[in-house]
Amino acid sequence: MSPAISIRGLRKSFTLHLRGGVRLDALRGVDLDVQAGECVVLRGPSGAGKSSLMRCVYGNYGADSGSLLIRDSGAEIDMASASPRQVTALRRDTIGYVSQFLRVIPRVSTRDVVAEPMLARGVAPDTARGRAEAMLARLNIPSRLFDLPPATFSGGEQQRVNIARVFAAGFPILLLDEPTASLDDANRAVVIALIREARDSGAAILAILHDPVAREAVASRVFELEPGTSLPEAA
Amino acid sequence: MSETPILEVRGLTKRFGARAAVRDVSLELWPGEVLGIVGESGSGKTTLLNCLGGRMPADAGEVLYHTGDGREVDMLALSEADRRRLLRTEWGFVHQNPRDGLRPDVSAGGNVGERLMALGQRHYGNLRDTALDWLKQVEIDADRVDDKPRAFSGGMQQRLQIARNLVTHPRVVLMDEPTGGLDVSVQARLLDLLRRLVRDVGVSVIIVTHDLGVARLLADRLIVMREGGLVESGLTDRLLDDPREPYTQLLVSSVLTV
Numbered sequence: 047m048s049p050a051i052s053i054r055g056l057r058k059s060f061t062l063h064l065r066g067g068v069r070l071d072a073l074r075g076v077d078l079d080v081q082a083g084e085c086v087v088l089r090g091p092s093g094a095g096k097s098s099l100m101r102c103v104y105g106n107y108g109a110d111s112g113s114l115l116i117r118d119s120g121a122e123i124d125m126a127s128a129s130p131r132q133v134t135a136l137r138r139d140t141i142g143y144v145s146q147f148l149r150v151i152p153r154v155s156t157r158d159v160v161a162e163p164m165l166a167r168g169v170a171p172d173t174a175r176g177r178a179e180a181m182l183a184r185l186n187i188p189s190r191l192f193d194l195p196p197a198t199f200s201g202g203e204q205q206r207v208n209i210a211r212v213f214a215a216g217f218p219i220l221l222l223d224e225p226t227a228s229l230d231d232a233n234r235a236v237v238i239a240l241i242r243e244a245r246d247s248g249a250a251i252l253a254i255l256h257d258p259v260a261r262e263a264v265a266s267r268v269f270e271l272e273p274g275t276s277l278p279e280a281a
Numbered sequence: 282m283s284e285t286p287i288l289e290v291r292g293l294t295k296r297f298g299a300r301a302a303v304r305d306v307s308l309e310l311w312p313g314e315v316l317g318i319v320g321e322s323g324s325g326k327t328t329l330l331n332c333l334g335g336r337m338p339a340d341a342g343e344v345l346y347h348t349g350d351g352r353e354v355d356m357l358a359l360s361e362a363d364r365r366r367l368l369r370t371e372w373g374f375v376h377q378n379p380r381d382g383l384r385p386d387v388s389a390g391g392n393v394g395e396r397l398m399a400l401g402q403r404h405y406g407n408l409r410d411t412a413l414d415w416l417k418q419v420e421i422d423a424d425r426v427d428d429k430p431r432a433f434s435g436g437m438q439q440r441l442q443i444a445r446n447l448v449t450h451p452r453v454v455l456m457d458e459p460t461g462g463l464d465v466s467v468q469a470r471l472l473d474l475l476r477r478l479v480r481d482v483g484v485s486v487i488i489v490t491h492d493l494g495v496a497r498l499l500a501d502r503l504i505v506m507r508e509g510g511l512v513e514s515g516l517t518d519r520l521l522d523d524p525r526e527p528y529t530q531l532l533v534s535s536v537l538t539v
Contacts (some may be wrong), residue, residue, distance in 0.1 A: 060523075061525075063526075063530050063531075064528070064530055064531060064534060065525035065528070101522070101523075104517050105516065105519060106519055106522055106523065107519065107522065107523045108515075108519055108523055108525070121431060130501070130502050130515060130516040131311060131314075133516055133519075134501060135290050149497075151471035151473065151476070152470075152472065152473060153470060153472075153473040154473055165480070166480075211483070
């Protein structure tokens with residue numbers, strides 16, 4: 047079977063027009079395949095483009111050149127040239143992304159934040175909320191917090207809500223950017239178990255994991271990224 | 282993916298004297314999509330919306346709309362009567378100032394029921410039940426149904442205007458800065474409500490806003506306008522996180538993050 051993710055010659059640079067047109071090269075010709083049932087961990091020093099690569103796969107950053115084929119129930123779609131509507135459909139059905147920070151939606155309860163990707167696929171509201179609660183409970187979010195918006199939660203709690211949102215829906219391709227970064231040992235173990243279960247049931251996973259315990263526990267292999275030019279700090 | 286856009290705008294131009302307020306703008310709106318139009322004051326975004334919504338004649342271009350009964354019509358070429366009928370039945374328009382979209386001397390329930398009556402519904406009990414249901418959906422207490430909108434706060438008026446528009450299940454809703462004049466906490470409530478209603482009703486929306494935070498929360502795709510023209514367009518998070526054009530970079534970098 048063809049890889050779930052197949053990247054060839056991927057280049058990504060940023061032209062900073064407000065800084066005199068300075069060009070920063072983030073990715074200079076990346077080739078990488080990720081198979082179903084495999085967890086590839088990206089490694090490289092800060093500024094090597096790990097997060098940029100992940101954001102290109104998710105369509106959050108636009109590629110300059112190269113191809114980025116995503117297998118989507120039989121068909122292959124090139125994320126590098128996909129239309130916004132194709133990207134939206136891929137994100138709904140195929141690619142789940144755990145970013146480093148939860149982007150909080152005002153006033154929406156934690157339960158509904160987690161249920162939302164399922165609701166977007168047309169899962170019945172009661173079923174979606176039930177699955178959301180089960181996943182939150184597994185990640186040790188107390189049920190008294192389910193009705194509250196996650197805006198006031200601690201960093202570790204928000205990160206677990208972010209993880210619950212993606213793992214409750216289930217995706218054949220998972221992009222995980224430091225999913226264990228601010229978790230204690232007990233919660234890290236839960237997240238490691240979730241990643242292993244997803245991998246063993248056939249998900250293709252691309253992960254950034256600085257934590258050696260988590261990396262050792264889930265990585266099928268490690269992919270080294272060479273440092274490009276340094277990237278600007280996030281605005 | 283085989284479906285067609287519900288709205289295709291081609292080469293829309295609107296001049297005020299020698300100045301082109303909207304210059305050769307083309308865009309598509311897809312079923313169930315929220316399209317955001319962002320840009321600073323004077324960029325032409327509200328003028329564009331007014332031309333699309335039949336509130337202002339355009340000087341050139343086409344606004345091709347795929348009607349509920351499967352026809353394709355150019356909204357700009359329709360007779361005034363046909364255009365008005367479509368706007369009243371299949372389109373909605375949410376004004377920045379709710380007073381422009383509400384009847385101040387008619388009760389809240391009457392404001393919601395009016396568009397239904399325009400569609401031929403006459404049964405008072407049904408109209409009132411529907412109005413009460415919609416007031417509940419936009420979080421206005423049922424005991425306010427007989428009050429006039431002028432007795433409502435700005436946020437309540439805006440929610441009433443949204444109920445008045447969505448009650449007929451329009452296919453296209455145009456919104457001009459719907460959170461513009463509201464306090465931040467009231468804005469958040471309205472944004473949450475809009476997100477939910479758009480998903481539940483499955484309506485296609487074009488929303489004009491200068492607030493990139495609002496755009497990020499509500500829009501699937503964004504169009505950036507400057508001096509009447511289209512600068513850049515794309516998926517909302519890509520346009521905001523990886524802006525290409527100098528003007529878009531300036532717009533994004535000018536936002537205070539909290």
